[in-house]
Amino acid sequence: MACCKERGETEPVQGIALEFCGVCGVKAKKVNRITVEQILESEHQNEVIETLYHYCETPICNVVYFSNETGQYFNKNDVRVRVGIKETEDPVQICYCFDFTEQMVRDDLITKGHTAIPEFITTEIQAGNCACEVKNPSGRCCLGEVSKVVKRLLKEREGLAAGERTFEPACADLRVSSSHDCCALKE
Secondary structure: OOOHHHHOOOOOOOOOOOOEOOOOOOEOEEEOHHHHHHHEOHHHHOOOOOOOEEEOOOOOOOEEEEEOOOOEEEEHHHEOOOOHHHOOOOOOEEEOOOOEEHHHHHHHHHHHOOOOHHHHHHHHHHOOOOOHHHHOOOOOOOHHHHHHHHHHHHHHHHHHOOOOOOOOOHHHHOOEOOOOOOOOEOO
C-alpha cells in the first residue's frame, strides 16, 4: 500500500470523515477511479480498487489521492505527472491536455500584453480534443484554473507596471462545468 507512513510522513488520522484528507485535514473533492489509475505511476496502478477516491488540492500537502474507506494514500512521488497546484517551481502545469504551464502565460503577457492560451483551449474543447478526466490529476477541466492563473498574472503585472494598460482575457466570462463531463462549457 502507498500510504504516508511508509514514506516516513505523518500517519493519516484514524476515523476522519471520508472526504477529508487524513494528513492535512482539508475537505477534498471526489475523483473518478479512471483518473487515479491513469495518473498513478505504473507500479501503483494495480493498487487502485473499486472504492471512493478523493483528490487533495491543498498546495502544501504531499497527498494527491486518498481513500479513507481503504486507508490508501498516494503522494506526489506516486504519480507520473507534476501536480501543478502542489508545485512552487517551474514548470507549473496548468493544462495537461495541451501542455501549458504558468510560465507560458507569463511569457505571453510580458511579450504580447495578453495571452490566447484560454481561447486555444476553448477551441480544442469545442472540437472534442480534450481528455481532462485521464490527463489532469483533478479529473476536471483545466480551463477554470487556467482562467484563474491568467487573472492572477494580469493583476501581478498590473502591480508591477502601475498605470500600464492590461488586457482582460477573452475567457473571463467562461463558466466551466463542475460535472465530470470533460470540459463541458456552460451556456
